[in-house]
Amino acid sequence: MTDTTTGAETVQTAHVPLGKRLRERRKELGFTLKEVADAAGLSVGFISQIERAITTPSLSSLASVAHVLGTDVSEFLSQPRGDTPATRHNERPIYAVGGNSLTYERISASFPGNVLRSVIIHEPPGHRSEPIAHEGEEIFFILDGSITVEVEGERTILEAGDSIHFPSTRTHSTWNHTDRPATILHTCTMDVFGDEHATGAAGSDLAVRRNGSRKKPPVRQRGLATGDHLSANQNKSTRED
Numbered sequence: 683m684t685d686t687t688t689g690a691e692t693v694q695t696a697h698v699p700l701g702k703r704l705r706e707r708r709k710e711l712g713f714t715l716k717e718v719a720d721a722a723g724l725s726v727g728f729i730s731q732i733e734r735a736i737t738t739p740s741l742s743s744l745a746s747v748a749h750v751l752g753t754d755v756s757e758f759l760s761q762p763r764g765d766t767p768a769t770r771h772n773e774r775p776i777y778a779v780g781g782n783s784l785t786y787e788r789i790s791a792s793f794p795g796n797v798l799r800s801v802i803i804h805e806p807p808g809h810r811s812e813p814i815a816h817e818g819e820e821i822f823f824i825l826d827g828s829i830t831v832e833v834e835g836e837r838t839i840l841e842a843g844d845s846i847h848f849p850s851t852r853t854h855s856t857w858n859h860t861d862r863p864a865t866i867l868h869t870c871t872m873d874v875f876g877d878e879h880a881t882g883a884a885g886s887d888l889a890v891r892r893n894g895s896r897k898k899p900p901v902r903q904r905g906l907a908t909g910d911h912l913s914a915n916q917n918k919s920t921r922e923d
Contacts, residue, residue, distance in 0.1 A: 699735055700732070700735075700738070700739075700744075700758055700759075700779070700780050701732050701733040701734060701735045702733070702735075703758060704732060704733055704747060704751070704758070705733040707751045707752075707753065708733075708751060711751060711752065713750075713751075715729050715730055715733075718747065718750050718751070721750040722743070722746040722747045722749075722750045722814070722816070723746060723814045723815040723816050723853075724743060724746065724747070724812060724813075724814050725812070725813075728743075728812050729747070732747070738779055738780040738781050738782040739779060739782070739812075740779065740782060740784055740811060740812070741755070741759075741779055741784075741786060741801070741874050742814065742816070742870070742872060742874055743812060743814055744758060744759060744779055745872055745873060745874040745876075746814065746816050746872070748876075749873075754873065754876035754878070755873075755874060755875065755876045756875070756876030757876075759779055760777075761777060761788060761875055761876075762774070762775045762777070762788045763792065764788060764790055764791040764792035764793075764875065764877065765791070765792070766791060767791045769787075769788075769789050774787040774788065774789070774802075775787070775788075776804070783806045783809055784803060784804065784805055784806075784809065785803075785804045786801045786802065786803055786804075787801060787802040787804075788800075788801055788875065789801060789802060789867075790869075790875075792875065792877040796877070797871050798869055798870075798871065799869065799870055799871070799872065799873065799874050799875055799877070800867065800868065800869040800870075801867075801868055801874070802825070802865060802866070802867055802868075803865070803866040803867075803868050804863060804864075804865055805827075805829060805856065805858045805863065805864045805865075805866060806858065806863055807858055807860055807861045807862055807863060808858060808859075808861075809856075809857070809858045810855070810856075810857045810858075811855045811856045811857070812855065813832075813853050813854065813855040814853070814854065814855070815850065815851055815852060815853045815854070816850050816851070816872055817850060817851065817871075817872065818849075818850040818851075818870055818871035818872045819847070819848065819849050819850055819870070819871055820847070820848065820850050820868065820869060820870035820871070820872075821845060821846070821847045821867075821868070821869045821870075822840065822845060822846050822856070822866055822867075822868055823844075823845040823866065823867040823868075823869075824840045824841060824842050824843065824844050824845070824864065824865075824866055824867075825842065825865040825866060825867055826842050826863075826864065826865040827841075827842065827858070827860060827862055827863055827864030827865060828840060828841045828842070828858075828859070828860050828864060829856050829857060829858050829859070829860075829864045829866065830856065830857045830858075830859050831846050831854065831855075831856050832854065832855050832856075832857070833846075833848050833852050833853070833854045834852045834853055834854075835853075839859070850870065850871070850872065
């Protein structure tokens with residue numbers, strides 16, 4: 683598929699439904715929905731809706747869930763590689779996680795020891811992200827349009843040229859409160875591309891099943907990652923299976 687604005691090709695995701703793959707991996711590890719949600723810093727309802735294909739996670743939320751499940755985001759999503767230090771605005775692929783309305787352009791490179799991951803996010807009007815908290819820190823810089831960023835209940839309206847920088851361990855979310863798209867430069871220290879796994883530097887706290895026993899995933903403070911889509915059915919009861 684080709685973006686009509688830049689001409690860049692959209693990266694296609696795997697044909698197997700994302701939610702089904704995540705559910706199968708969770709079942710393989712023997713984790714409950716609550717265990718995964720608590721460790722990923724997301725809500726039980728949101729994890730359940732992902733598995734049932736009711737909603738689609740953002741890139742950051744998918745990376746957080748993948749980490750809890752003992753793998754990385756590259757197992758579930760094909761993304762552009764960061765092989766070169768420079769990118770061109772008319773050559774960068776534009777991609778999304780499944781049917782999520784958020785689209786991304788990768789602008790950061792991958793090399794041994796790098797800790798910054800950067801994308802340009804295109805956030806449509808009215809889009810609200812699912813609150814999440816995770817390790818690291820992040821910066822939002824508004825290139826065009828306006829969004830509301832909420833961090834630990836404190837809302838900040840950002841317009842073009844504005845920015846916000848905060849610890850990712852604080853519960854955060856975004857909302858495009860306007861009737862026009864917003865373009866955002868987002869930089870974080872979370873491995874949203876799976877680069878650490880590719881270089882053999884993945885964290886040692888990943889949840890794995892060994893000899894019939896399982897290690898529970900570490901519980902994180904519930905919060906938000908970059909722009910998760912919150913379904914209108916979020917508050918409906920979920921099955922703990």
